[in-house]
Amino acid sequence: MDVAALELEVPVRTVLAPGDKSEAMVRLLTCGSVDDGKSTLIGRLLWDAAGVTDDQRAAILHASHNRAVNGERIDFSLLLDGLQAEREQGITIDIAWRYFETARRRFVIIDSPGHEQYTRNMATGASHADVAILLIDARHGVKRQTRRHAAICDLVGIKKVILAVNKMDLIGWSEARYRAIEADFRALAGNFAFAEIATIPVAALTGANVVARSAEMPWYLGPTLLDYLERVDPKAETADAPFRMPVQLVLRASGDFRGYSGTVTSGAIRAGDRVVDARTGLSATLRRITTMDGDRPFAGKGDAVTLVLDTDLDISRGAVLSELKRRPVNADVIEARLVWLSEQPFDPEAGYLLRTATDLTPVTSMSVSALVDFETLAATQAHQCGVNDIADCRILLGRSTALDLFADLPLTGNFVLVSAIDGATVAGGVVTWVQTGAATVGDHVLVLNREKLAGLCADLGDSPADSAEFARRAQEVAILLRSAGVPVLIETDQ
Numbered sequence: 001m002d003v004a005a006l007e008l009e010v011p012v013r014t015v016l017a018p019g020d021k022s023e024a025m026v027r028l029l030t031c032g033s034v035d036d037g038k039s040t041l042i043g044r045l046l047w048d049a050a051g052v053t054d055d056q057r058a059a060i061l062h063a064s065h066n067r068a069v070n071g072e073r074i075d076f077s078l079l080l081d082g083l084q085a086e087r088e089q090g091i092t093i094d095i096a097w098r099y100f101e102t103a104r105r106r107f108v109i110i111d112s113p114g115h116e117q118y119t120r121n122m123a124t125g126a127s128h129a130d131v132a133i134l135l136i137d138a139r140h141g142v143k144r145q146t147r148r149h150a151a152i153c154d155l156v157g158i159k160k161v162i163l164a165v166n167k168m169d170l171i172g173w174s175e176a177r178y179r180a181i182e183a184d185f186r187a188l189a190g191n192f193a194f195a196e197i198a199t200i201p202v203a204a205l206t207g208a209n210v211v212a213r214s215a216e217m218p219w220y221l222g223p224t225l226l227d228y229l230e231r232v233d234p235k236a237e238t239a240d241a242p243f244r245m246p247v248q249l250v251l252r253a254s255g256d257f258r259g260y261s262g263t264v265t266s267g268a269i270r271a272g273d274r275v276v277d278a279r280t281g282l283s284a285t286l287r288r289i290t291t292m293d294g295d296r297p298f299a300g301k302g303d304a305v306t307l308v309l310d311t312d313l314d315i316s317r318g319a320v321l322s323e324l325k326r327r328p329v330n331a332d333v334i335e336a337r338l339v340w341l342s343e344q345p346f347d348p349e350a351g352y353l354l355r356t357a358t359d360l361t362p363v364t365s366m367s368v369s370a371l372v373d374f375e376t377l378a379a380t381q382a383h384q385c386g387v388n389d390i391a392d393c394r395i396l397l398g399r400s401t402a403l404d405l406f407a408d409l410p411l412t413g414n415f416v417l418v419s420a421i422d423g424a425t426v427a428g429g430v431v432t433w434v435q436t437g438a439a440t441v442g443d444h445v446l447v448l449n450r451e452k453l454a455g456l457c458a459d460l461g462d463s464p465a466d467s468a469e470f471a472r473r474a475q476e477v478a479i480l481l482r483s484a485g486v487p488v489l490i491e492t493d494q
Contacts, residue, residue: 025106026234029126031153032135033145037166041135041204041225042098042111047074048211049102049226104230122149123339123428126156127414130234133162133225134185138171138201142184147374151390154192155337155430157410160232161189162198164225169203173216191377193407196232200225241301242326243267243275244404244412246357247319251306259290259306260313260321265357265411267323268300269307275321277313278328278402284309317464318359320402320412328402328412331434334395338417338429345386346427351420351475354397357412362398362420362471364478369393393429398471399491406430420475446481448474449491 030038098109110125126132132153136146153161163185171177182199189197200209201220208214211226223231248262269275269286276283288308289299299305307321320328340346352363370379372390385391406413410430417427450457456473460466 025108026229026232027108027110027128027130028229029110029129029132029153029158030135031122031126031132031149033137033140033143033149036135036137037204038133038135039111041133041164041166041202041210042109044204044207044210045226046098046100046109048207049100102226102230107229123152123156123341126152126158127428129153129156129158131160131162131229131232132158133164135164135166136181136185138165138167138174138177138181141181142188144374146185147188147377148388148390150188150192151372151374151377152339154194155339155390156414157406157430159193159195160234161194161196162200162225162228165199165201166204168201168208168214168217169206173201173214175217175219178220188377198222198228198232200228241266241409243269243273243321243323244328244409245269245305245307245321246359246412247315247317247321248358250316257308258312259288259308260315260319261304261306262321262358263304264299264301266301266409268298269323270298274324275307275309276324276327277315278320278322279330279400280313280315280319282313282315283324284311284313286310318356320357320359322402328404328409329434330400330436331403331431332397332400333435334397334403334431335392335433336395336415336429336431337390337392338427340385340387340389340391340427342419342424342426343387344426346384346391351478352417352426353420353471353475354395354401355416355418356401356403356414359401360418360468360471361401362475362478363417364396364398366393366395392432400436403431403434405434406432420472447491448477453477 030042032038098111100107100109110129134146134150134153136142150161163182165178165181168174168178178199178201185199186197200222201214201217202209202225203214203216204210206214208216209220209224211224213224214220222228243264244266245260245262245264247260249260251257251259251261269289271286271289273286274283275286286307287310289296290306290308291304296305322328346366346368348365348367352366354361354363368383368385368391369381370392371382371385372378373380379392382391385393402412403415404413413431415429415431416425417429418425450470453470453474456477457470460470
């Protein structure tokens with residue numbers, strides 16, 4: 001694993017001209033075990049880095065019983081813990097989002113809960129982040145929840161991690177203790193694919209090494225937390241990534257206008273380029289790239305656009321437009337690593353749907369092969385999983401779906417599993433292996449389609465809503481048949 005040096009030379013902080021911000025906004029996740037001080041650390045960062053307005057400062061001082069700044073402590077966590085239950089219990093429950101900027105860069109801070117009960121909220125926040133701050137209480141070191149959070153950060157593709165060893169003031173600013181925790185974490189991180197790890201000793205309450213350098217830790221020669229955040233490069237995608245755009249909507253207007261709308265998830269496209277629908281193999285030349293503000297010659301990652309082609313392709317929502325040479329895999333079977341989010345454990349007889357960026361695909365069968373052991377971080381053989389477990393599984397899809405490996409293209413290589421009964425999200429995962437051409441359906445497998453379910457679905461038409469309802473009803477039937485031991489495949493309308 002190619003990891004950044006332990007202590008980077010402290011950069012000279014310069015104030016940039018107005019509007020001359022760093023090119024990329026940083027989406028920053030804070031995570032770690034409960035009571036390690038995540039909300040306090042971010043509150044202190046906001047307080048010291050001018051991320052708090054005067055009226056907010058007054059409100060926090062009042063909520064902290066009007067204690068003076070240089071007297072008893074201010075409760076900096078109040079800047080993040082907004083729910084009444086959070087303030088009463090002194091823990092983070094829901095994800096807190098805060099936006100702030102310094103003279104050098106703009107930030108989105110995602111403060112996630114540390115309690116094991118709210119791991120699903122942490123996983124949700126991690127899926128939006130570029131960089132993670134993983135806090136460890138210097139008194140306690142690496143915990144089981146620390147290992148779980150590190151595994152989830154790796155699972156969702158976060159490549160850059162800051163280990164903030166907090167509460168250094170409570171261990172007498174001990175360098176030996178800090179070095180021991182750092183060594184433990186780097187050994188732990190060897191199990192993951194982090195590209196860059198920085199370790200910083202901090203004391204959130206006093207502000208040591210958060211924005212200002214600490215006089216109590218002269219042995220630490222690296223950057224403060226803010227110094228590091230202002231210089232880290234959040235970009236993870238390669239510059240020559242292949243073009244992908246999941247189709248969200250097919251637009252038709254007066255005349256012969258037909259456009260395919262969506263958000264570019266990777267790569268870039270220009271007028272005149274050839275594009276192909278990965279699932280059908282239909283291709284065309286891009287004639288126009290249009291937006292609400294008019295036409296443009298170019299579209300890149302993150303741009304919401306409508307593509308007008310020189311040929312009308314018979315595709316709909318859920319299709320993935322890509323470049324000709326480097327296409328997604330038209331997958332029938334996938335292997336994935338996922339975090340189980342539902343209180344209801346995995347049930348092989350239940351019906352699930354696999355939701356990608358704009359597509360919803362029925363799951364014909366699913367099996368769990370291993371769970372991550374949070375003590376050893378090794379995959380151990382298993383066939384069941386429950387809430388907060390990280391599991392390896394194999395999923396057979398009811399129809400081919402355009403997917404990429406998560407390691408190559410995260411935004412078209414991730415998914416969530418939802419219940420076919422009520423649509424509730426049960427798991428979130430990433431694609432680790434794909435296969436095209438599922439095993440041939442023989443006489444021993446019952447295929448459910450419109451013809452076989454004609455009576456049950458007689459009231460359904462051909463609209464997207466009716467197609468989705470057909471898939472839901474077919475899954476209900478499949479659940480009953482599977483419980484009776486009948487192998488079932490679902491043939492959807494798409």
